[in-house]
Amino acid sequence: MEHLEEWVLAYTLLGIVLLSFVQVVLRYAFHYNFTWFEELGRYICIFLTFLGASIAVKTGAHFSMDAIVQSVPAKTAHLMKAVVNLACALFFIIIVYYATLHCMKLNQYGVKTAALRIPMFVPYLSIPVFSFTMGLRFFGKMLFHIRAFINNQPFHP
Numbered sequence: 001m002e003h004l005e006e007w008v009l010a011y012t013l014l015g016i017v018l019l020s021f022v023q024v025v026l027r028y029a030f031h032y033n034f035t036w037f038e039e040l041g042r043y044i045c046i047f048l049t050f051l052g053a054s055i056a057v058k059t060g061a062h063f064s065m066d067a068i069v070q071s072v073p074a075k076t077a078h079l080m081k082a083v084v085n086l087a088c089a090l091f092f093i094i095i096v097y098y099a100t101l102h103c104m105k106l107n108q109y110g111v112k113t114a115a116l117r118i119p120m121f122v123p124y125l126s127i128p129v130f131s132f133t134m135g136l137r138f139f140g141k142m143l144f145h146i147r148a149f150i151n152n153q154p155f156h157p
Contacts, residue, residue, distance in 0.1 A: 005055050009048065016044050036115040043113075043123035050130035057137040066157055078149035085142035092135035099128035 019037060027033045056062045069077045103121040111120040148155070 005051060005058070009051050009055060012044060012048060012051075016041060016048075039113055039115040046123060047126040050126045054130040054133045054137070057134045057141075069155075070157065074155035075149055075152060077155040078145040078153070081155075082142045082145035082149065085138045085145065089135045089138035089142060092131045092138065095131040096128045096135060099124070099131060103128060 020041065023033060023037050053062075069080055072080070103124050106121040106124065107119060112118065113120055113123065147153075
């Protein structure tokens with residue numbers, strides 16, 4: 001269960017690759033294409049982007065500029081990382097708020113996607129959902145660094 005997100009990401013990516021392959025073969029070999037595929041691909045890319053970003057927060061895979069953090073004492077480094085993680089958590093909570101408002105408006109107006117004819121808010125739900133998980137994960141990282149600061153633990157980037 002711990003790697004559920006990674007499995008969903010991998011199999012969704014594999015699925016979109018296979019669908020893309022079928023679409024290319026149908027287009028060039030049989031001069032036929034699915035009208036809904038491009039739209040589905042776009043919405044799956046949104047899903048994959050936010051799921052992947054959430055996983056990257058979990059694993060610490062996002063790039064960071066840490067030259068200053070590396071050059072200060074451990075207590076200061078923990079404090080700096082706690083502040084940065086708090087700022088990131090707050091940023092993603094703001095994203096959750098505005099993305100949720102946007103999804104609610106799309107639902108309220110009854111907007112449907114052009115080709116798939118599903119409610120437009122459904123493809124965009126991944127934005128507030130995974131932004132929420134990113135916010136929680138940044139908040140957890142902040143708590144980790146605050147505990148490490150209080151307990152005077154060594155800093156490991």
